[in-house]
Each structure stands twice: as structure tokens, then as C-alpha cells.
Amino acid sequence: MKIIDRRLNPGGKSLSNRQRFLRRARALVRQAVRSGTATRSIKDVEQGGEVTIPADGVREPTMRRSGEGGVRDYVLPGNREYVEGDEIDRPEGGGGGRGGAGGDGDGVDEFRFVLSADEFLDLFLEDLELPDLAKRKLTGAAVQTFRRAGFSVTGSPSSLDVPRTMRNAMARRLALKRPTRDEVELLAAELALREAETPDAPDLETLRAELAAKRAKLRAVPYIDPLDVRYRRLEPTPKPIAQAVMFCLMDVSGSMTEHMKDLAKRFYSLLYIFLKRRYPRVEVVFIRHTHHAEEVDENTFFHSPETGGTVVSTALEEMLRVVRARFPVADWNIYAAQASDGDNLPSDNAKTAALLETDVLPLCQYYAYLEVGQEEDPLPGFGDRPSALWRLYSLIRSPTAPMAMRKVRHRRDIYPVFRELFSRQDARAAPGSPA
Amino acid sequence: MSLDPDTPPTKRASRAGAKATTAATSAPAADLRLYKSADWDYDTLQRIYDAVEDIALNELKLDIYPNQIEVITAEQMLDAYSSIGMPLFYKHWSFGKHFARDELLYRKGMQGLAYEIVINSNPCISYLMEENTATMQTLVTAHAAFGHNHFFKNNYLFRQWTDADGILDYLAFAKGYVAQCEDRHGVEAVERVLDAAHALMGQGVHRYPRKRRPDLRSEERREAERRAHGEQLFNDLWRTVPTSKGRKTRQATALDKRRALLGLPEENVLYFLEKTAPRLTGWQRELLRIVRNIAQYFYPQSQTKVMNEGCATYVHHRIMRRLHEKGLIDDGAFLEFIHTHTNVVFQPGYSDKRYGGLNPYALGFAIMEDIERVCVAPTEEDRAWFPDIAGNGDPYGTLKNVWADYRDESFISQFLSPKVIRDLRLFQIKDDEGEDQLMVESIHDERGYRRVRRALSRQYDVAYRDADIQIVDVDLEGDRRLVLHHRMLDGVALNEESPRVLQHLADLWGYDVLLQEIDPGEDTVIEEHVASPRGGFG
Known part of the structure; x- marks a missing residue:
């Protein structure tokens, strides 16, 4: 066994x-x-x-006798009530699965x-892809890896460098004129021969002395000395990692319903997951705005009610402030996603456009604008009029700007829209990549 | 006689004896226990194995392949599930599918894993789960490494159809060959052939041993024997007996000749395709052959489920009881065993929510225990029903013959006794499509025993269970349409998946395929299915 x-x-x-x-x-x-x-x-x-x-798509069909029809006999255990000749009503559901031979997997x-x-x-x-992944930056908190960096005289046995050690030993042996073993043996043999031929030749004594000296040297100079030993040295080096920050900008003024917020949240979640797949480190910054903007935590962002007007430029300003304070452009890939119902204070439009075009877009790898709408279809003649922001952003949007905008009404549209925004297009590889 | 047949008095006595030894275990000298807690290590396994082996070989006189016991994790058990329990198998998506399903069921706690899997090979490989307690390992060793092992080695079906020495090598070859084909011809192409072959796996077995073509030497010997026999019996009078003139020779039609040439009718569809399909290339035929051989290897298992499990359950039950009697396991371990054993042989009644067909463990174990009882302490009824074995006093010898020479169907029709029918309260129902109600045909009474037994035995008979599908004709010189007949039994048609299988068959064959469902009583065609190849093969 x-x-x-x-x-x-x-x-x-x-x-x-x-x-x-x-x-x-x-x-x-x-x-x-x-x-x-x-x-x-x-x-x-x-x-x-x-x-x-x-x-259906992963069926493994087999050919068997059908589970129903025809004349069948069943033998069942546990009879408590029936005697021969009793008639029983057919059990509901066609009696399938009664017999032991019913087979598994039927009807699944x-x-x-x-x-x-x-x-x-x-x-x-x-098939999704992030535009502009180019920036790679060394950061302090990055992962460290070990890299070979020369030799050291101390170390663990496993990192012993044999060739280097042997080279040192050889150099030392040469420098100290350590005789080789062959040399000594040859001399000893010669001496023995001479002693046998002419036991009392005068130069024998010098030969003996020479041999004794060589033997002494052989003992005194070791083949490998602790001095020779070298170890491979490994040096910790920071590994470059790509990192990204994602700005979630959202209008939380009274006109944004729960449904709209839910749509926005779904979009942000998708974006977050997507970024996390691509970058080892992703920071998320939530900025909500009404007529003034502030950075908040996630819970407040989605759940805390707020009232006020709608001034989009405040959010952009807040974002710029945060970027300047914490996320140097050189080190971070910056993504921004703005969700809004499209309202903006008319007097703010010019400022918003200027901010976006001159300050925000150049910083961003990608700027997505998501316009969320009511779930119901808009009333005929009313609805499909583009909103203030939409019209504004349409002007800014150009083939070279890393910007995309979409409208979403229903939960089921979120994913398609998201895919559309990030779908892999070779055509888009060219624009929007300043790095 | 090695083991005292356990009539109740001796059993009780030995139980008491065992209790006495365990009571004395505080004194270190008397402690014979193989293990003292649920934990085990390899020494424990070895000790357990040795103790079990001692009882199995010397008392039960089992005849086994050498054992190889492998300890595996739950994940590896799931792996083994998905490849039909075999340690190595070729790659196919369907195994991935089974793995995914089993994994889900296991993770959700809807399905436990088996305690063991045993493979009919030489050496016989048993997988033990690492989570098992020491008692479970003992039970599983007795069950798989001795019970199943003995059955595999001795049952006539396994001896006839499977090659325990070669199976692992063959699987290794199959795995390598499939991988090689995938490299050469692409995964998709291989998958198409394997999909089709898997669909036809049930129609890919030889149900009867084929006639071996005699070699020249045995032919010569038989010829010499026949002549010698003729010489012995020579009687010149036979010459004078008048014979009828112009003996009727059956006119062999062209159709008959054609069929004979192709060996038709042929029920092994995969075999026929492998040998005859006009469009398959060599590697495709080899793949069919691999699937066919594996189907054939598992063919005995489907026919001996009740016996195989019954044998293993009976063996583990006897061995565990003997271990307890000898004081090798303590009362706690024995109770743990009893608990597990009872779960294994639990048979809920038909109206129970847990009912899922007859439990092969329960049925097999019940009948085998009953055989032992009949051998040792028969009643008048037993003497009438089993005159051959009643009171012969040799239960193990009798059982070993049973294990060797029967399969489920014949086993039940020979050995299901009235007592077991009564104990399980078996009854027979007739479900006729044409009637409004089900009819109770027979129950566990004097009139019903034989009918219940016959009906139950039929339920396990492959000839009734499997559809009778045969290739009956193909005109290779004409349109090459393959004609199959399904001879319906009791008016039962083929299942609704059959057209898909037929499609696979047509793909392999490369030309049209016609399947006729025939009522054998009136010889009329009830239904016809036609499939045309989708192309892309060969």
C-alpha cells in the first residue's frame, strides 16, 4: 500500500x-x-x-428514452396505504421524476x-480602454523591489557569488605566491628520485629546504580565505507605478432628483472599477456643488441633501484647487466625471467655458460629462431641447479635447453609455494625448 | 470459517467485551486503539490500513488489487468530480461546466462532497478527503480500498470490459493525443468532434462481447477435433437416410449483402462511424475511438451501481464492526461510524420530500445483509425461496460468488427476498399513458413478491433502460443516407434532445441521417427524424 x-x-x-x-x-x-x-x-x-x-448554449445533449409517455412500471419504497388494484390519481406535474431512471438535468x-x-x-x-495611460511616475509610497547592485562582503549564504569569490581567492594566491599542489608533489618526487640515486649529493639539502618552505607556504596561505568571499548585493529600489485620481463632480441642487443621483452614482461606480483595473492606485475625490462647491466624503456626496442655485464654475474651481494642493499634474493621471441635469446660472456660462477650456481640460486625461434626465420620456415638444450646459459644452468639444458627453435617462442606459465612452477605438488613440 | 457469523447473542457478547476493553483503556497496556482523537497523520493512516487489511484479507478473504491511497483537498475533489473521477483526462469545456456547477453547489452548501472516490485501476487508487476524521478515514479505507476494490477486481463485467492495468496509461495517451490534435488542428476543430462524440457516448458501447476472429492455430485444432469427432461417430447408415432434394437456400438480396458487408445492423454508433464514416480524417476517427473506449470503460459501472455500492457498504460495515469488537476503535468512534453509515443507507419513502429514487447503497446493503441472514439463520420462507443457499453456513463464500457473477439486474431478480421487499415496503405502480389513473400492480404480499422483484430488476436492466437504437442501413454507393431505427419499448419515444444528437451524428457522418422510431409490435414507423450535416468536418 x-x-x-x-x-x-x-x-x-x-x-x-x-x-x-x-x-x-x-x-x-x-x-x-x-x-x-x-x-x-x-x-x-x-x-x-x-x-x-x-x-441552451452549453447543452450537452444525449439520446435516451423519453421521461414520459408510454407504459411504465415504477417500483417505489415506503408503501403505507395501497393494496393491489388501487387506483391513484396522477401526481401534478406529469409524474416526471418519479422513476429512478428519470435522469438528471431534464427540464433545467x-x-x-x-x-x-x-x-x-x-x-x-x-473592449474598453482608457485614453492616455502614458504618465508613469515615481511616488514615495510606491512598492519597492530589490535590484542587483554590486557586491558586498557580508550577506546570506544564498546570495554568495561564487565566481567573484573564486576570482578574489585566485588573485590572492597569485599575489602571495602560494605554490600549487602539483608543484610541491613534483618537487617531492624529484627529491625522492635523487635521494634514491645519490643519497649524499650536496644539493639535496637545498632541495629539501625548498620543499619544506613550499609546504609551509601551502599551509600558511589558504586556498580560500574569508577575505575572498563576496556576496551579491541587493538594493531596494522604488518601482514606478501609475496612479490616477478621479474627480466626481455633481450638481446637488434641488433640481437633481434621487433618480438622477442614482444614475450618476452608477456611472461613477463603473468609472471607479474601470480605473482600478488599469491603475494600481486610484484616488477618488468627490466634489458637490450648488452655488458653491466643496469637497465631501462619499456618503455626504450621494446622500446629504443640499439646496441652492447652480453655479458649475465653482465646482471646477474647487477641482483646480484640490489638484493644485494634492495632485501634482506631473504625478497623477487625472480623470473627471461631471454629472448634472444640465442647469447652470446663465451668467456663469462664460466663466465655466473659460475655466474648462483653459484650465481643466489641459490637466485631464479625460473629462466625461454625463447629463442625467428624468426617467419618463420628455413631453412632446418640450423635452429634447438641449440644456444650457449641453449647448455650452458642445461648443468646447473638439476632436482634440479629451472630452466626451452623453445623455442618460434610464438605469439601463448607463452601461451602454459607459461602454460608448470608453470603447476601444483606434481613431481616438491620436487625439488627447499630450504626454 | 474465519469470522464468527454474527448471530445476535455473540454480537451482544462481543459488544460487552469491547466495552470492557475501552473501559480498561485507562491502563496503558490494554490500549489497542488505532487512534485516540479525530486527528490523523500518515502513521495513523498506515495503522488503520494495516488493521483494516488484516480483517479484509484474513477474515473476509477479499481479493484485491494493490492499493494506492491519495490524500486530497476539497478543491482537488471538485477537480476529480468534473473529470468523472479520473486522475487525468483530456481537456474539454464540458468538464469546466461541471466544475463550475459543482463548485457553486458546494460553496452554497447545497451539496456536500463525497468522502472518497475510487478508481478501477491497478493499483487501485482511492482518494481520501483531508477533512475526514480518523474514523471517516477508517470507514473510507474499508469502503473504497477494500469493498470497491474487491468488486472491481472480481466482478465479471469489469473483468470482461475494463482493463484496470491499462486505463491510466490509456487516459494519459488520450490526454496527450487530444492536446496534440488541438495544437495541430485547432481547439475549435477538436471541440466539434468531441462535442459530437460526447453526445453519442451512450450509443458508443458494445453491449455484447464481439466474436473474436479465430487465429490459424486454433482453427486448425478445431478442425482436427471436429474430424476426430466425426470419425468416432461415423456410421455408414446415415448415408442411406433420404434427404430432401433441392434444399431451400435463402435468396440473399442485394440489400442483405450490403448490410452484411458493413456489419449491419450495428448498435455501437461511434464504432460504426469510426470505421465507416466516409468523410472523417484519421485523427477524427482516433478521437471517436478515445471517447468510445472511455464510454466502454464506464459501461460496467452503470450496470452494477447497486451491487458495487452494496458490496462496499457491506464490507465497510463488517470491517468496522470487527474493529470495534477487537477493541481497535472505541465506542465514540463506533458511534460516529454508525451515524455516518445510517445516513448512507437511509431510504426515504416515496412520499417523503427527500425521496430521490431508490438509494443504491440502501438496496444493495439490505439485500446483501439478507443473503448473510439466509445463509446463517434461514426461515421456512427462505428455504422455499433460496433452497441453494439457505442455511449453507458460508455467508462470505456465497456473497463472493454473488459479487463475482451478477450485475444489478440479475442480482435483484435472484436475491431480492420477500423479507427485503417487506422491510422496504416496495410496491409497483403501472403508469399507462392511455389510462386516467395510475394502477397499483402489486405490493409486498404473497401475490406480489415475484412481480415486484421482476419489475424492480427490470428497472435496472440496461436492455430496458437504454434506448434500442441501431444503424440498419446505408447505401455507400448511392446517396449515403444513414438509416437508424429506434425500436420503441412500451411505447416510449426518444427524449426531446434527440434531434440535437442526431444533428451531431449527421455532422460526423457527413451526409443525411434518418432516424425512424418503430413500434416493434406492429412494425410501423411512429415518427421520423431527419438531420443534414452542417459542414465543416473533414
């Missing part, structure tokens, strides 16, 4: 089967992932989790399984 411990074997033996399965069901899973995000809380999107796909039209967070996001964010 042999006992083998297989627990240490590398795991994930069925990983490639799983990948094959996902590849085969890719279209279905992708659809499930995307429709799944509409129903689940968007905060959980990152968690991965259970998805359900129609079983959905297939449920768990996706890991990575698999989920891969599918979720498939």
Missing part, C-alpha cells in the same frame, strides 16, 4: 477546462454579466459572483455558476 499526499500538487487542474467553458459560453456569459449588473447593486459589481446563463433551462471577480470584470470591461 502506498499513501500519497496530493494536497501539495498544484491546484487549478481544471482551470483550462474552465477557460474553455467560458470561451464557449463567452457571448452568453458576457450578456449575463451585463444584464446582471442592472439588477445587482453596482457596488457589488466588483465582487464577481453568480451568473445565470441559458442552458438555466445554468448557474460563480465567476471569480477577475473573470467577471474581464468580461464586464471587455
Whole structure:
């Protein structure tokens, strides 16, 4: 008998089967992932989790006798009441699954399984791409890695550098004129030969002395000395990491309904997840504004009510202040997403446009403007008039500006709009990349 | 006789004895226990194995392949699930699908994992889960490494159909071959063939051993024997017996010749495709062969579920009881075992919410225990029903014959006794589509025993369970349309997935395929399915 411990074997033996399965069901899973995000809380999107796909696409059909019809005999255990000749009403649901031979998997039209967070996001964010990823910056708090940096005389045995050590030893042996073992043996042999031929030749004595001196030197000068030993030196070096900051700007004045805020929140969440996939470090700054703007924490941002007018330029100013204070442009990839219902104080329009065009856009890798609307369709003749901000931003938007704008009315539009904004387009690779 | 047959008095006595030894365990000298807590290490496993082996070989006289016990984690158990329990398997998406489903069920706590998996190979590999307690490891060792192992080595179906020595090598070859094909022909192309082959797996087994083509030497020997026999029996009188003139020879039609040439009718569809399909290339045929061989390897398992589990359950039950009697496991461990064992052989009644068909462990164990009872302490009824074995006093010998020479269907039809029918309260219902109500045909009474037994045995008979599908004709020189017949039994048609399978079949065959469902009584075609190839193969 042999006992083998297989627990240490590398795991994930069925990983490639799983990948094959996902590849085969890719279209279905992708659809499930995307429709799944509409129903689940968007905060959980990152968690991965259970998805359900129609079983049709991954069916493994077999040919068997049907589970119903014809004349059948069943033998069942646990009879308490029946005697021979009794007649029983057919159980509801056609009596399927009564017999042991019913087979498994009949009538299952959905297939449920768990996706890991990575698999989920891969599918979720498939074909999306961030514009302008170029900036890479060394930061103080970055991860450190070790790099080879010369040699040292101390170190752990595992980092012993043998060639260097041996080279040192050889140099020392040469410098101190350590005789080689062969040399000594040759001399000893010669001496022995001479002694055998002419035991009392006069030069024998000098030969003996020479041999004794060489032997003494051999003992005195070691082959390898602790002095020779060298270790590989490793130096900690900071690793460059790319980092991003995401500004969430939102109008929280009275005209923004809960529904609009919810739409905005969903958009921000998606953006956050997306940025996190691309950058190891992502900071989020929430700036809300009415007629004045302030930086707040997430909870206040989404939930605390606020009233007042609507002056968009205040938010932009606040953002510029934060950037100047904490996020030097050279070090950070800056993304901004603004959500608004499109209102702005008419007198502020010129200032907003100027700020955006001259100050904000040059800083940003990408600036997304999301105009959220009422869930209901606008009244005919009323609704589709572009809002103040929309008209304003349309003027600023140019092929070279890293800016995009979209309108969203319904929760189900969020994801398509998001995809549209970030979908991989070779055409967009050219503009908006000053770095 | 190695083991005292456990009539109740001796059992009680030995229980008391065991209790006495455990009571004395405070004195270190008397402590025979193999383990003292739920924890185990490799020494414990070895001790457990040795003790179990001693009982299995010397008392039960089991005949086993050498054992190889592997300790695995839950994740590895899930891995093993998805590849039908085999330690290595070729890659296919369907295994990934099963893994995903099992993983979900396991994580959500809807499905526990098996305590063990055992593989019919030489050496016989048993997987033990690392979470098992020491008692569970003992139970599982007895169950898998001895019970199943003995069954695999001795049952005639396994001996006939599976090659325990070669299976792991073959799987390694299959895995390598599939991977090689994927490299050469692309994953998609291989997947298409495997999908189709998997769909036809149920139609890819030989149900009867084929006639071996005799070699020249045995032919010569038989010829010599026949001649010698003829010489012995030579009687010149036979010459004078008048014979009828112009013996009727059956006119072999062109159709018959054509069928004979292709070996039709043929029920092993995959085999036929592998040998005859006009458009497949060599590697595609080899893939079909791999799937077919694996299907054939598992064919005995589906026919011996009740017996296999019954045998293993019976063996572990006897071994655990003996370990307890010998004082090798203490009362606590024994109670833990009893608890698990009872769960394993639990059979809920048909109206119970937990009912999911007859539990093969329960049925097999009940019948085998009953065989032992019949051998040792038969009643008048048993003597009437089982005159051959009643009171023969050799339960293990009898059981070993049973394990070797039967499959589920024959086992039940021979050994399901009235007592077991009564204990399980089995009854038989007839469900006729044409009637409004179900009819109770027979119950556990004098009139019903034989009918219940026959009906239950039929439920396990592959000839009834599997659809009778055969390739009956193809005109290779004409339109090459492949014609299959499904001879319906009791008016049961094929399931609704069949057209998809037929589509796969057409893809492999490369030309049209016609499947006719035939009522064998009236020889009329009830339904026809047609499929045309989608192209892209070969």
C-alpha cells in the first residue's frame, strides 16, 4: 500500500477546462454579466459572483428514452396505504421524476455558476480602454523591489557569488605566491628520485629546504580565505507605478432628483472599477456643488441633501484647487466625471467655458460629462431641447479635447453609455494625448 | 470459517467485551486503539490500513488489487468530480461546466462532497478527503480500498470490459493525443468532434462481447477435433437416410449483402462511424475511438451501481464492526461510524420530500445483509425461496460468488427476498399513458413478491433502460443516407434532445441521417427524424 499526499500538487487542474467553458459560453456569459449588473447593486459589481446563463448554449445533449409517455412500471419504497388494484390519481406535474431512471438535468433551462471577480470584470470591461495611460511616475509610497547592485562582503549564504569569490581567492594566491599542489608533489618526487640515486649529493639539502618552505607556504596561505568571499548585493529600489485620481463632480441642487443621483452614482461606480483595473492606485475625490462647491466624503456626496442655485464654475474651481494642493499634474493621471441635469446660472456660462477650456481640460486625461434626465420620456415638444450646459459644452468639444458627453435617462442606459465612452477605438488613440 | 457469523447473542457478547476493553483503556497496556482523537497523520493512516487489511484479507478473504491511497483537498475533489473521477483526462469545456456547477453547489452548501472516490485501476487508487476524521478515514479505507476494490477486481463485467492495468496509461495517451490534435488542428476543430462524440457516448458501447476472429492455430485444432469427432461417430447408415432434394437456400438480396458487408445492423454508433464514416480524417476517427473506449470503460459501472455500492457498504460495515469488537476503535468512534453509515443507507419513502429514487447503497446493503441472514439463520420462507443457499453456513463464500457473477439486474431478480421487499415496503405502480389513473400492480404480499422483484430488476436492466437504437442501413454507393431505427419499448419515444444528437451524428457522418422510431409490435414507423450535416468536418 502506498499513501500519497496530493494536497501539495498544484491546484487549478481544471482551470483550462474552465477557460474553455467560458470561451464557449463567452457571448452568453458576457450578456449575463451585463444584464446582471442592472439588477445587482453596482457596488457589488466588483465582487464577481453568480451568473445565470441559458442552458441552451452549453447543452450537452444525449439520446435516451423519453421521461414520459408510454407504459411504465415504477417500483417505489415506503408503501403505507395501497393494496393491489388501487387506483391513484396522477401526481401534478406529469409524474416526471418519479422513476429512478428519470435522469438528471431534464427540464433545467438555466445554468448557474460563480465567476471569480477577475473573470467577471474581464468580461464586464471587455473592449474598453482608457485614453492616455502614458504618465508613469515615481511616488514615495510606491512598492519597492530589490535590484542587483554590486557586491558586498557580508550577506546570506544564498546570495554568495561564487565566481567573484573564486576570482578574489585566485588573485590572492597569485599575489602571495602560494605554490600549487602539483608543484610541491613534483618537487617531492624529484627529491625522492635523487635521494634514491645519490643519497649524499650536496644539493639535496637545498632541495629539501625548498620543499619544506613550499609546504609551509601551502599551509600558511589558504586556498580560500574569508577575505575572498563576496556576496551579491541587493538594493531596494522604488518601482514606478501609475496612479490616477478621479474627480466626481455633481450638481446637488434641488433640481437633481434621487433618480438622477442614482444614475450618476452608477456611472461613477463603473468609472471607479474601470480605473482600478488599469491603475494600481486610484484616488477618488468627490466634489458637490450648488452655488458653491466643496469637497465631501462619499456618503455626504450621494446622500446629504443640499439646496441652492447652480453655479458649475465653482465646482471646477474647487477641482483646480484640490489638484493644485494634492495632485501634482506631473504625478497623477487625472480623470473627471461631471454629472448634472444640465442647469447652470446663465451668467456663469462664460466663466465655466473659460475655466474648462483653459484650465481643466489641459490637466485631464479625460473629462466625461454625463447629463442625467428624468426617467419618463420628455413631453412632446418640450423635452429634447438641449440644456444650457449641453449647448455650452458642445461648443468646447473638439476632436482634440479629451472630452466626451452623453445623455442618460434610464438605469439601463448607463452601461451602454459607459461602454460608448470608453470603447476601444483606434481613431481616438491620436487625439488627447499630450504626454 | 474465519469470522464468527454474527448471530445476535455473540454480537451482544462481543459488544460487552469491547466495552470492557475501552473501559480498561485507562491502563496503558490494554490500549489497542488505532487512534485516540479525530486527528490523523500518515502513521495513523498506515495503522488503520494495516488493521483494516488484516480483517479484509484474513477474515473476509477479499481479493484485491494493490492499493494506492491519495490524500486530497476539497478543491482537488471538485477537480476529480468534473473529470468523472479520473486522475487525468483530456481537456474539454464540458468538464469546466461541471466544475463550475459543482463548485457553486458546494460553496452554497447545497451539496456536500463525497468522502472518497475510487478508481478501477491497478493499483487501485482511492482518494481520501483531508477533512475526514480518523474514523471517516477508517470507514473510507474499508469502503473504497477494500469493498470497491474487491468488486472491481472480481466482478465479471469489469473483468470482461475494463482493463484496470491499462486505463491510466490509456487516459494519459488520450490526454496527450487530444492536446496534440488541438495544437495541430485547432481547439475549435477538436471541440466539434468531441462535442459530437460526447453526445453519442451512450450509443458508443458494445453491449455484447464481439466474436473474436479465430487465429490459424486454433482453427486448425478445431478442425482436427471436429474430424476426430466425426470419425468416432461415423456410421455408414446415415448415408442411406433420404434427404430432401433441392434444399431451400435463402435468396440473399442485394440489400442483405450490403448490410452484411458493413456489419449491419450495428448498435455501437461511434464504432460504426469510426470505421465507416466516409468523410472523417484519421485523427477524427482516433478521437471517436478515445471517447468510445472511455464510454466502454464506464459501461460496467452503470450496470452494477447497486451491487458495487452494496458490496462496499457491506464490507465497510463488517470491517468496522470487527474493529470495534477487537477493541481497535472505541465506542465514540463506533458511534460516529454508525451515524455516518445510517445516513448512507437511509431510504426515504416515496412520499417523503427527500425521496430521490431508490438509494443504491440502501438496496444493495439490505439485500446483501439478507443473503448473510439466509445463509446463517434461514426461515421456512427462505428455504422455499433460496433452497441453494439457505442455511449453507458460508455467508462470505456465497456473497463472493454473488459479487463475482451478477450485475444489478440479475442480482435483484435472484436475491431480492420477500423479507427485503417487506422491510422496504416496495410496491409497483403501472403508469399507462392511455389510462386516467395510475394502477397499483402489486405490493409486498404473497401475490406480489415475484412481480415486484421482476419489475424492480427490470428497472435496472440496461436492455430496458437504454434506448434500442441501431444503424440498419446505408447505401455507400448511392446517396449515403444513414438509416437508424429506434425500436420503441412500451411505447416510449426518444427524449426531446434527440434531434440535437442526431444533428451531431449527421455532422460526423457527413451526409443525411434518418432516424425512424418503430413500434416493434406492429412494425410501423411512429415518427421520423431527419438531420443534414452542417459542414465543416473533414
